[in-house]
Amino acid sequence: MEKHEVTYASSVTSDKESIVDLRAERPEQGSNFLAYANVVCVVAGTGTLGLPYALQLGGWIGVGILLLSLLMSVYTAILLMRCLYYNGKYRLSSYQEIGRHAYGLPGLIAVWFFHTSIVLGAPIMYLILAGTEVHSLVNSSAISEKAWIWICAAIVAVPFVAMKTLKEVAVMSVFGALATVVLVIVAVRGSIIDMQNHNPEYATITHNNVVLANLPTTIASISICFGGNVVYMHVEEAMRYPKTWNRVVAAALATCSVLYIATAVPGYLAYGSKAVSPILKNLPNDAFTKTGTIFIIIHVILAAPILLTSFALEFERLTDVTVARRGKVMERVYRSIIRLVVIGICGGIACTVPFFGDFLSLLGALGNCSLIFVLPIIFYFKLIGWRQMKAYELLWCAFIVIIGVISAVIGSIDAIKALRNDFINQK
Structure with a gap:
């Protein structure tokens, strides 16, 4: 067995051993509830506040797209976890290892690129968001935005x-x-207040059922809101009862969808064609909205370590920073140095790289849609096979891949246009 591959059943000696045996109880690991909370915290994210704007682009059909994205995301999350145990002898350690076992070095490089762009790019954007929002709340010139970052x-x-x-x-x-x-409660409360008060600013708003011209962009925006595959392997690895993964991920993504609908529907009803992203910019400028801003800051500061830890675990495996290899003390030293360097790089990029938000949107459109929808199915077909699937399952898989590709292409085109405008405006 290679050193980067992990097994949870030392008695396994044959390819005929079942996945159930490999996914036996792990007494030292965390509970299902913590795994559920991990997925909700990473997936729900600040994308929740952009959903009324997504409906503004595409119309009410966006609610159906949201529910469809939920079904697709749960399905691919289950397929991806099956790939971890595909040979019946040991559990692969990461998404990258799934890619390597499926397609060799090209598969490894593809997953590594998309994975890294998300698990490092998202925390960088979180730092930018947290720093700028704190600066606006404090409303003081004594400490700059960069200092707050x-x-x-x-x-x-x-x-x-x-x-x-x-x-x-x-x-x-x-x-x-x-x-x-x-x-979400703050966003819903503000939307309802503006609807009840008949805010004159929104007297001329309109609502659409479907806006065909903007439908691809709507699909891309909503699909990306279910991005969590970058941490699923590590969440499942930390579960005491890994056999319950299917139920945990389904419950977590369903919870995210409830939060999405609770924000999107009242927000679009209240602000319609004038809805913006984030929806907090539409809400009444009162103490409750400021409370929502504070909770955005809390959320991104708590979510960033989860994504960064996912990256660090992969890098530490790659560099063999383990207790067995380095010793208990030196493993801690090396690990601390690596992680301080990582957070330093993220902070530096957040402060210095121009147009990073639009550049990250480009990587996110490609990375999220590929990692969520396209790659899990492609890897599953290669490692486990498609012949045992029924015709309707194959059609479902084909549909998911097509949606993933469309979302990636449209999202990338929009990001490239935004980058072009950034450079033109700078000149």
Whole structure:
């Protein structure tokens, strides 16, 4: 067995051993609830606040697209986890390993590129968002936005460096998930108030059922809201009862969908054709909206260590930073240095790279849609096979891949246009 591959059943000696045996109870690991909270915290994210704008682009059909994205995401999350145990002898360690076992070096490189763009790019955007929002709340010129970004990076660094795996970080995700719920409540409350008060600013709004011209962009925007595959392997690895993964991921993504609908529908009803992203810009400028902003900051600061830990675990496996190899003390030293360098790079990029948001949108459109919809099915067909699938399953898989490709292409085109405008405006 290669050193980067992990097994949970030392007695396994044959390819005929079942996946159920490999996914036996792991007494030292975390609970199903922590795994559920981890997925909700990472997947729900700040994308929740952009959904009324997604409906503004595509119309009410966006609600159906959202529910369809839920079904597709749950299905591919289950297929992806089956790929981890495909040979019946050991559990693969990561998404990258699935790609390598399926298509060799090209598969490894493809997953590594998309995976890294998300698990590092999203925390960078979180630092930018947290720093700028804190600066606007404090409303003081004594501390600049860049300084606040570094302060937020230092806060994120504490759990990122101190906690080794997602089992420990999962405790933070419970608070992150609660922050998302509060954020949704604030958005719903503000939307309802504006509807009841008949705000004259929104007297001329319109609502559409379907806007065909914007439908591809709507699909891309909503599909990306279910991006969580980058951490699923590590969440499942930290579960005490891995055989319950299917139920946990289905419950978590369903919860995210409830939060999405609860934000999108009232937001689009209230603001219609004038809905913007994030929806907080539409809401009444009162204490509750400021509370929502505070909870955005809390959420992104708690979600960033989860994604960064996912990247760090892969890098530490690649560089063989383990207790067995380095010893207990030196493993801690090497791990701390690696993670401090990672958070330092993220903070530096957040402060210095121009147009990073639109550049990240380009990587996110390609990365998220590929990792969520396209690659899990392609890898499953290669590692486990498609011949045992029924005709309707194959049609379903083909449909998911087509949606994933369309979302990636349209999202990339929009991001490229935005980047072009950024460079033109700079000149």
